[in-house]
Amino acid sequence: MTAETANIRLAGVPTKRRRLGEQGERGKWWRLLAIFVITLIMIIPIIAVFVLSVTPSQNSTATGFTLENFAHVFTQTEVVYWLENSLLIAAVTVVVCIIVASPAGYVLSRGRNKWVSSYALILFVVQSLPVVTAVIPLFILFSNLGLVDNLGGVMIIYVGATMSVAIWMMAAYFDSIPISLEEAAWIDGASVFGSFSRVVLRNSLPGILSTAIFAFLLAWNEYLVALVFLRSDVNYTLTVGLNTFFQQNAADWGSVMAVSVVMMAPPIIIFSVLNKYFSVGGIGGSLAGR
Amino acid sequence: MSTETVSGALKRARNGVGVSGSGRAPGGTKKRGKAVKFTGTFLAFALPSVVLLLLLNFYPVIYAGWQSLHFGDLVNAGPFVWFQNYASVLTSAQFWTAALFTLVFTVVGVFGSWAVGLGLALLLRTRIPLNGMWKVLLLLPWVVPTVVSATSWNWLVATPQSPLPVLAHALGFGNVLFLADPTLARVTVCIFKVWISFPFMMMMMSSALASVDTNVYEASRVDGANAWQTFTRITLPMVSRTTYVSWILMTIFCVNDFPTIFLLTAGGPSNATQTLVVQAYSSVFQNNQVGPGVATAFLMTIVLVIVSVVLYRQIQKVNIE
Numbered sequence: 046m047t048a049e050t051a052n053i054r055l056a057g058v059p060t061k062r063r064r065l066g067e068q069g070e071r072g073k074w075w076r077l078l079a080i081f082v083i084t085l086i087m088i089i090p091i092i093a094v095f096v097l098s099v100t101p102s103q104n105s106t107a108t109g110f111t112l113e114n115f116a117h118v119f120t121q122t123e124v125v126y127w128l129e130n131s132l133l134i135a136a137v138t139v140v141v142c143i144i145v146a147s148p149a150g151y152v153l154s155r156g157r158n159k160w161v162s163s164y165a166l167i168l169f170v171v172q173s174l175p176v177v178t179a180v181i182p183l184f185i186l187f188s189n190l191g192l193v194d195n196l197g198g199v200m201i202i203y204v205g206a207t208m209s210v211a212i213w214m215m216a217a218y219f220d221s222i223p224i225s226l227e228e229a230a231w232i233d234g235a236s237v238f239g240s241f242s243r244v245v246l247r248n249s250l251p252g253i254l255s256t257a258i259f260a261f262l263l264a265w266n267e268y269l270v271a272l273v274f275l276r277s278d279v280n281y282t283l284t285v286g287l288n289t290f291f292q293q294n295a296a297d298w299g300s301v302m303a304v305s306v307v308m309m310a311p312p313i314i315i316f317s318v319l320n321k322y323f324s325v326g327g328i329g330g331s332l333a334g335r
Numbered sequence: 336m337s338t339e340t341v342s343g344a345l346k347r348a349r350n351g352v353g354v355s356g357s358g359r360a361p362g363g364t365k366k367r368g369k370a371v372k373f374t375g376t377f378l379a380f381a382l383p384s385v386v387l388l389l390l391l392n393f394y395p396v397i398y399a400g401w402q403s404l405h406f407g408d409l410v411n412a413g414p415f416v417w418f419q420n421y422a423s424v425l426t427s428a429q430f431w432t433a434a435l436f437t438l439v440f441t442v443v444g445v446f447g448s449w450a451v452g453l454g455l456a457l458l459l460r461t462r463i464p465l466n467g468m469w470k471v472l473l474l475l476p477w478v479v480p481t482v483v484s485a486t487s488w489n490w491l492v493a494t495p496q497s498p499l500p501v502l503a504h505a506l507g508f509g510n511v512l513f514l515a516d517p518t519l520a521r522v523t524v525c526i527f528k529v530w531i532s533f534p535f536m537m538m539m540m541s542s543a544l545a546s547v548d549t550n551v552y553e554a555s556r557v558d559g560a561n562a563w564q565t566f567t568r569i570t571l572p573m574v575s576r577t578t579y580v581s582w583i584l585m586t587i588f589c590v591n592d593f594p595t596i597f598l599l600t601a602g603g604p605s606n607a608t609q610t611l612v613v614q615a616y617s618s619v620f621q622n623n624q625v626g627p628g629v630a631t632a633f634l635m636t637i638v639l640v641i642v643s644v645v646l647y648r649q650i651q652k653v654n655i656e
Contacts, residue, residue, distance in 0.1 A: 088473075144383075167388070171388065184409065204387060287483070308483050
C-alpha cells in the first residue's frame with residue numbers, strides 16, 4: 046500500500062482515533078520507521094526459518110532458491126506421519142472440545158446459583174495448574190489402559206487441557222447473546238436443549254471459531270504431553286518429531302527448517318485467514334472484559 | 336480482534352442480560368431467576384465436562400498427592416514414606432536454585448513482555464501507515480509453535496558459528512556463548528520468553544486502550560498535563576484492570592512453562608536455567624526419581640491453587656466495584 050492510500054484509509058477512521066495522531070506529519074514518519082525496525086527485529090527468527098528452508102544444504106549442488114530440502118524431508122523422514130498425526134489429533138481435539146465445552150459454557154453463562162459460580166472458579170483454577178503434575182499419574186493410568194504411545198490417549202488429555210478455557214470462552218460469547226431470543230423460543234414450546242441448539246448455537250459461530258482456533262493452536266503446539274506419551278517415531282506429533290529431528294540433524298539446517306515450515310504453516314494459514322476470530326490467551330479476553 | 340469483539344459485546348450485553356456464574360454483571364440480579372428451573376437440563380449440559388474434569392484433573396492431582404508420600408517408580412508405588420520426599424526436596428539446594436530461577440523467569444517474563452507489549456500497543460494506537468499489517472506481523476511470535484521458534488533461536492545463538500555470536504565477535508565482545516555460560520543462558524531464556532509473550536500483552540493492552548474514552552485526553556491537554564503525566568495519571572489507571580488480569584495470566588503461563596526452557600537449554604548449562612516444572616519433569620522421566628519429582632510438582636500445584644483462588648476473588652471484587 047502506498048502512503049497515499051494509507052492516508053485515505055486513515056482519513057476514514059472515526060474522529061477520536063484521528064485526534065490521537067495529531068502529533069504531525071514528521072512524527073508519523075518517525076513512528077513508521079520505529080515500528081518497521083521493531084517489527085523486523087522481532088520477526089527475524091521467523092524469516093530465518095523460511096529463508097533457510099529454501100537455501101541449499103552444504104553438500105548440495107543447487108544454488109539459490111531450492112525446494113530440495115522439502116523433497117528430502119518428505120521422502121526420507123517420517124515427517125508425513127508426524128503431519129498426519131498432528132492434524133488428526135488437533136482436529137479431534139477441536140471437535141470434541143467444542144462439543145463438550147459449548148453446553149457447559151451455556152450453563153456458565155445462563156445458570157445463576159452458587160454451584161455455577163463455584164464451577165467457574167474451579168475451571169479457572171484448573172487451567173492454572175502445571176500440566177506436569179497431571180502427566181505423571183495419567184502416564185501410569187494410561188499405561189495400564191494401553192493408551193501410552195497411542196494417539197487416542199494424547200487426544201483425551203488435550204481435550205482435558207483445552208476444555209476449561211474453552212468453556213470460559215464459550216460462556217463469554219453466550220453472554221453476548223440476548224436471552225430474549227431463547228425466551229421467544231421457549232414461548233413457542235422449545236425445550237432448553239432445543240433453544241440451545243437451534244437458537245443459541247446457530248448464532249454463536251464467531252465464538253465457536255475463536256474457541257476452535259484456541260483449541261487447535263494448543264493441540265498443535267503442545268510438547269510435554271506428546272513427549273511423555275508418544276514413544277515410537279511413527280506416532281510422534283510434529284512438535285516431538287521436529288525436536289527429535291533437530292537433535293539428530295543439527296548441522297543440516299535446510300532440512301530442519303523445512304520441517305519447521307511444515308509445522309508452522311497451518312497455524313499461520315489459519316491465523317491469516319481467520320485472524321478476526323483470533324483471541325489471544327483465550328481466557329484473557331473473557332476475564333478482562335467483565 | 337476477537338478479544339475486542341467479545342469484550343465489547345459483553346459490555347453491551349451486560350445491561351440487557353443477567354450474566355452470572357462467571358460474569359457477575361453489576362446489578363444484574365433483577366433479570367435472573369428465569370433459568371434456575373432448568374436445573375436438570377443444566378446438569379446434563381455440564382455433565383460431560385464434569386466427568387472429564389474429574390478424570391483428567393482431579394484424579395491425577397489427588398493421585399499425585401498420594402504418590403508424593405511414597406518412594407516408588409513409574410511402575411511400582413513403593414513404600415509409604417510420609418513426608419520424606421518433601422523433606423529431601425525442600426532441603427536440596429537444587430530445588431531452591433530452581434525456585435529462585437522460576438521467580439526471576441516469571442518476573443522478567445511478566446513485566447518484560449508487559450512493557451514491550453504496552454509500548455507497542457501505544458505506538459500502534461497512533462497514526463501509522465499500514466497499522467493493521469504491523470499488528471499481524473507482531474503477533475507471529477505468539478502464533479508460531481514454540482518448538483519452531485526454539486529451533487530458530489538455536490540457530491541464532493547456540494553455537495559459536497551462529498549469527499549472533501559471530502556478530503558479537505565482530506563487534507569485539509570476544510567469544511560470547513549464549514547458551515553455554517550460566518548467566519548468559521539465563522538471560523537468553525528470559526529474553527526468549529519475553530519475545531514469545533509480548534504479542535499477548537500487546538493484544539490485551541491494545542483492546543484495553545481502544546476502550547479508553549479519548550475525551551479524557553483532550554481534557555488533560557487543556558489542563559496542561561505533559562505526556563508523561565497523561566500516561567501515568569490517565570492511561571495507566573484506565574487500563575489497570577486489563578493490566579492486572581494480564582499480569583495474573585502471564586504469571587501462570589510463566590510458572591507453568593515447560594517447552595520454552597526445555598527446548599532451548601533443557602535446563603542447562605549445569606541446571607542454571609532449570610525451573611521447577613523442568614526439574615519435576617527431569618527427576619521423574621530422566622532420573623527416575625518419581626517421589627521427589629511428584630513432590631515438587633505437587634508443591635507447585637498447591638501454591639498455584641491458593642494463588643489463583645485468591646487472585647480470582649480479587650478480580651471478581653474489582654469487577655463488582
